[in-house]
Amino acid sequence: MVRVLYFASARDLTGKDYDDVDIAKTFEGRSTVPLNMLLEYIEKLYTGKNIFQSALFAVNDEYRDRASNVGVKNSDNVVIVPPVSG
Numbered sequence: 001m002v003r004v005l006y007f008a009s010a011r012d013l014t015g016k017d018y019d020d021v022d023i024a025k026t027f028e029g030r031s032t033v034p035l036n037m038l039l040e041y042i043e044k045l046y047t048g049k050n051i052f053q054s055a056l057f058a059v060n061d062e063y064r065d066r067a068s069n070v071g072v073k074n075s076d077n078v079v080i081v082p083p084v085s086g
Contacts, residue, residue, distance in 0.1 A: 002076050004042060006051070009082045013049040023074050032071035035064055038078065056081045 001020040011017060019042065026041060027033050039052065057064050058079040064070050072078060 001074055002038065002072055002078055004038070005077060005079045007079065007081050008084050010051045010055065010080045013051045014046055019045070023072065032073040035059060035068050035070050035072050035078070036066055038072050039066060042080075051082070052080065054083045 001022050004019045004021060006014050006016060006018060021038065021041065023030060023033055023038075027037070035057065039057070043052065052066070057066055057068075058077075058081070059068075059070055059072060060076055
């Protein structure tokens with residue numbers, strides 16, 4: 001499973017601290033998917049909540065651009081960090 005962690009407003013909008021996504025099960029037997037494909041799947045889970053607006057993304061503690069072609073696989077962690085004010 002990929003653990004998708006939500007912080008700040010993303011946590012508030014989803015009502016969760018995280019989601020676990022089984023890449024093989026969710027994406028028809030694939031072992032890896034591009035980060036953007038995983039994020040599109042998460043967006044569909046929370047339609048209309050706009051949880052990614054201006055967010056930063058990290059895969060295994062390395063910040064990545066949403067359009068990054070970095071592959072995400074089971075056992076990875078993806079962190080969604082919306083902008084924080086304060």
